Amino acid sequence: MSESDNEWLEASVTVVPEIAEAVSEVLSRYAPRGVVIETTSPGDWEHSPVTVRAYVPYDDQVSSTKRSIQAAMGHLNQIHPVPPPTFRRLTEADWSEAWKQNFHVLHIGQHIVIRPSWCDYIPRLDDVVIHLDPGMAFGTGLHPTTQMCLEALEQRVRPGDQVLDIGTGSGILAICAARLGASLVVGVDNDPVAVRMARENVRLNQVEDSVTILAGSLSNVSGQYDIIVVNILAKVIIKLLDEGLTSLLAPDGYVIATGIITDQAEAVVMAMEKQKLLLIKQQQKDDWVCLIACRNL
Numbered sequence: 001m002s003e004s005d006n007e008w009l010e011a012s013v014t015v016v017p018e019i020a021e022a023v024s025e026v027l028s029r030y031a032p033r034g035v036v037i038e039t040t041s042p043g044d045w046e047h048s049p050v051t052v053r054a055y056v057p058y059d060d061q062v063s064s065t066k067r068s069i070q071a072a073m074g075h076l077n078q079i080h081p082v083p084p085p086t087f088r089r090l091t092e093a094d095w096s097e098a099w100k101q102n103f104h105v106l107h108i109g110q111h112i113v114i115r116p117s118w119c120d121y122i123p124r125l126d127d128v129v130i131h132l133d134p135g136m137a138f139g140t141g142l143h144p145t146t147q148m149c150l151e152a153l154e155q156r157v158r159p160g161d162q163v164l165d166i167g168t169g170s171g172i173l174a175i176c177a178a179r180l181g182a183s184l185v186v187g188v189d190n191d192p193v194a195v196r197m198a199r200e201n202v203r204l205n206q207v208e209d210s211v212t213i214l215a216g217s218l219s220n221v222s223g224q225y226d227i228i229v230v231n232i233l234a235k236v237i238i239k240l241l242d243e244g245l246t247s248l249l250a251p252d253g254y255v256i257a258t259g260i261i262t263d264q265a266e267a268v269v270m271a272m273e274k275q276k277l278l279l280i281k282q283q284q285k286d287d288w289v290c291l292i293a294c295r296n297l
Contacts, residue, residue: 007058008094011069011085014051018286019080021143026072027054028193030065058089109151112176117204128154128179131204132172144285145258149173149231152256152283152292157182161226164188164248166240167259171198171213173229178207185211188221218243225249229256234264238271246275251295254280258290265289 011031013023020037028035031054038051056065069085076082105121106114113129115121123129153173157163159181165174168187177185185207189195198213214220218240225248230237237257249255255277260268262284268291269279278296282289 006091008090009056009058009062009066010088010090011054011056011066012051012087013073013082013085014049015082017048017050018144018288019082020050020052021146022080023052023073023076023082026076027052027069029072030069031055055090108147109154112150112154114172128176130172130175130179132170132175132201144288145231145260145290146172148258148283148285148288148290149229149256150176152290153177153180153227153229156227156254156256156292158226159183162223162250163227163229164221164223164225166218166221166228166230166245167232167236168198168213169194169231171201171211173231174198174211174213175201175205175207177227177229178210179205182227183210186214186221186223186225187211188214188216188218190215190217218245218248221248223248224253226253227256228253230259231257232259234260234268237268241271241275241277246277246295249295253294255293256290257293258288260289260291261287262289265291 011027013027015023024035024037036053038053054069056062066087073082073085105116105119108114111126111128113121113123113127114132115129117131121129150173153176157177157180161182162184163174163177163182165177165185165187168174168189171187174185174187187198189198192215195213195215202208202211202213228245228249230240237259245255255272257268265282272279272291272293276296277293279291279293281292
């Protein structure tokens with residue numbers, strides 16, 4: 001059988017936008033060919049359901065993998081309502097086109113544009129265009145936390161800044177920082193799939209001169225950064241703060257932290273204050289919060 005004749009099992013889950021990337025993260029554990037987040041209504045993507053699709057090899061392990069996906073979605077459903085996944089069998093040719101159908105050019109903030117490679121788009125003079133194809137790595141721009149980080153970077157990055165992106169995922173935030181004028185950007189992630197995808201996206205956007213993607217964690221990073229952006233989970237942000245995150249922050253720098261649901265914000269703020277950080281802005285979209293802090297001098 002040739003590669004073009006290979007078959008895949010597509011697992012699909014349709015959810016509200018704010019939990020799409022959580023579903024994506026779970027499904028990506030089973031899907032070596034990628035996870036896609038598709039909006040069902042490009043004109044109103046913030047409020048319309050989105051479909052998360054994962055692609056699993058149709059081999060002798062497919063039944064076991066299918067049961068694992070069903071169980072994983074069941075566990076996630078205990079945290080937030082998630083419908084059972086649906087499945088269909090696809091050929092390689094079907095797969096290569098199926099995930100492109102509903103992913104469109106996305107506008108965020110004042111000037112940021114997320115453009116899939118297959119979509120035609122004529123940029124305006126002041127557009128900050130990021131070329132990003134859906135894939136396995138967390139971070140497509142659909143999720144409220146990603147949007148808030150992009151908007152915060154647009155407001156805070158100044159030419160020549162040095163930016164650290166912890167849990168870089170697809171690299172979207174690191175690429176955006178470079179596009180906004182940062183002279184040095186470091187993205188770090190402990191997921192090898194994310195590291196590979198982020199490096200590919202850095203090359204796609206031709207920002208290799210200013211963006212470096214590292215495999216690892218906080219301990220692999222050195223230097224001082226004008227902006228540190230962390231879009232992960234509240235408990236991980238608190239752990240990073242306890243492990244010395246602020247030692248990497250320049251004296252007049254900012255920490256942009258999100259991935260935080262509303263009722264977790266107070267705990268993160270307390271962890272920031274413990275590390276002598278001062279909250280200067282709190283933004284909320286749906287059930288998600290973005291915190292921006294600076295040193296409390």
